Amino acid sequence: MKLGRLTFGPKVSTSYRTQGGMTLAPYVGLKGIWDFETAEQVDLTTGLAATGNDSLRGRTEAGLSITLPDGKSLTGEGFYDGLGADSYEPYGGSIRVRYRSTV
Numbered sequence: 001m002k003l004g005r006l007t008f009g010p011k012v013s014t015s016y017r018t019q020g021g022m023t024l025a026p027y028v029g030l031k032g033i034w035d036f037e038t039a040e041q042v043d044l045t046t047g048l049a050a051t052g053n054d055s056l057r058g059r060t061e062a063g064l065s066i067t068l069p070d071g072k073s074l075t076g077e078g079f080y081d082g083l084g085a086d087s088y089e090p091y092g093g094s095i096r097v098r099y100r101s102t103v
Helices: none
Strands: 004-008 011-015 023-037 056-067 073-083 091-098
Touching: none
Parallel strands: none
Antiparallel strands: 004 023, 011 023, 023 056, 056 073, 073 091
16 A cells, blocks of 8 residues: 655744743644545545545644743644535544643
């Protein structure tokens, strides 16, 4: 089984420091995804193709990271894939919490 894929596109981010010392770092991204050699993958739960039939599609991503002055942080991210593709619409997200002990 083979998959040939080219992913391209910008990701824009910045960070802001509040007067209280908290750092906010949002980002957005838009990717183009070109599958020039598609794999025959099947989702075992649904029996449907796991990659869709289109060779070119788009994906959007966005996220925000919040870091407190003591090093604790919370990061949330989300994505939507399948822009311009027929019957392929994966989406998802994640949340991460980081805590550093000073003991």
